[in-house]
Amino acid sequence: MADLNGFNAADVDPAVGFDPVPAGKYLALITDSEMKPTKSGGGSYLQLTFQIIDGPYKGRLLWARLNLDNANALAVRIARAELSAICRAVGVMSPTDSVELHNLPLVIKVSCKKRDDVPGGEEITNEIKGYEKKSAASAERPAPATASASASTPPWKR
Numbered sequence: 002m003a004d005l006n007g008f009n010a011a012d013v014d015p016a017v018g019f020d021p022v023p024a025g026k027y028l029a030l031i032t033d034s035e036m037k038p039t040k041s042g043g044g045s046y047l048q049l050t051f052q053i054i055d056g057p058y059k060g061r062l063l064w065a066r067l068n069l070d071n072a073n074a075l076a077v078r079i080a081r082a083e084l085s086a087i088c089r090a091v092g093v094m095s096p097t098d099s100v101e102l103h104n105l106p107l108v109i110k111v112s113c114k115k116r117d118d119v120p121g122g123e124e125i126t127n128e129i130k131g132y133e134k135k136s137a138a139s140a141e142r143p144a145p146a147t148a149s150a151s152a153s154t155p156p157w158k159r
Contacts, residue, residue, distance in 0.1 A: 034099035
C-alpha cells in the first residue's frame with residue numbers, strides 16, 4: 002500500500018492518451034537530449050526529444066534514438082548519417098554537446114507505422130524519417146487546407 006496524501010481526482014484533470022500525429026512534415030525543435038544505455042548494455046544511444054511548435058499538433062512530442070555507440074557498425078553509420086542531417090537542418094555543423102542542437106527550428110518528416118512490440122500489431126506509432134532546414138521546406142499539415150489560406154503563405158504560418 003502507498004499513502005496518496007489525500008489525493009482527490011476531482012481536483013486534477015485526467016490524463017488522456019495521444020493518438021499518433023498524422024504522417025507529414027512539422028516545424029519542430031529539439032527540447033531535450035540524453036545519452037542512454039542500450040538494453041543489452043553493450044552500447045548507448047542519443048535520445049532526442051522533438052516538440053512540434055506550430056499547427057494543430059503544437060506541443061506534441063516525438064523522439065528519435067541514434068545508436069551512436071553500438072557493436073553493429075551499420076547501426077552506427079545510420080545514426081551518424083541521421084545526426085548529420087539534424088546538424089545540417091539546424092545549422093550546427095560541429096557540435097561538441099547535444100545541447101547545441103536544442104531550441105533551433107527544423108522540419109521533421111514524420112511517418113506512421115504499426116508497433117511490432119505490441120501483441121496484435123494494431124497499435125500505430127510515429128517515427129521521424131527525415132530532417133530539413135526550416136527555410137528549405139515548408140511544414141505540411143495533413144489536414145485539408147482551407148480556402149481562405151493564401152497560396153503564398155507557407156503552411157506553418159497559415
